[in-house]
Amino acid sequence: APGGSWDLADNGAYTVALLADEVFDTGGNAVAADPALAGFTADTVGPPPSFRVEAETFQIVSGFKIKNNNVASGDQYLQAGGNGEQRASYTFSGAEGVYDLNLGYFDENDGQSQMSLLVNGVEVDNFIWNVDAGGKLANNTSFVERTITNVSLSSGDEIEIVGTKDGSEPLRTDYLDFEFVDWLLV
Ligand SMILES: [Ca+2]
Ligand SMILES: [Ca+2]
């Protein structure tokens, strides 16, 4: 391959040429040169681009309400609709692979909520909103991202966020970014 391995820049049509005096039969007779012995097309698939799914587009299973706020991505986020379990789901439909997930949310300083992220009912992360770095409302100071690394995903997998609000921190959840890491090993 050009450069030693196949990559996107190498995609295209190739011709295999046989040079003179390079291939011989058992009697020592050279096979005639053939400038167009064979051809093939290289069609390497590149990594899928990163993409964002707004939390407010998740299907609400219990609790969560959609709130408007122009500090949020997409001008909306999910927010706890009361005490008890808040749950929302998203059905993954991207390319099969390993992804880093970046959850954008507002970790306010007036509560320490709890959230889990599940894939097909299996918990892949569970964390307390205890960054508490900024203010007590949704704004630039309270906004944080949590990265959940190396999550294997296939089309049709159900991703769920499940949490419980605490104090005056109502679990304001903004988005989930999907960053492709690698293809799934088969
Ligand atoms: Ca907090
Ligand atoms: Ca608050």
Ligand SMILES: [Ca+2]
């Ligand atoms: Ca949002």
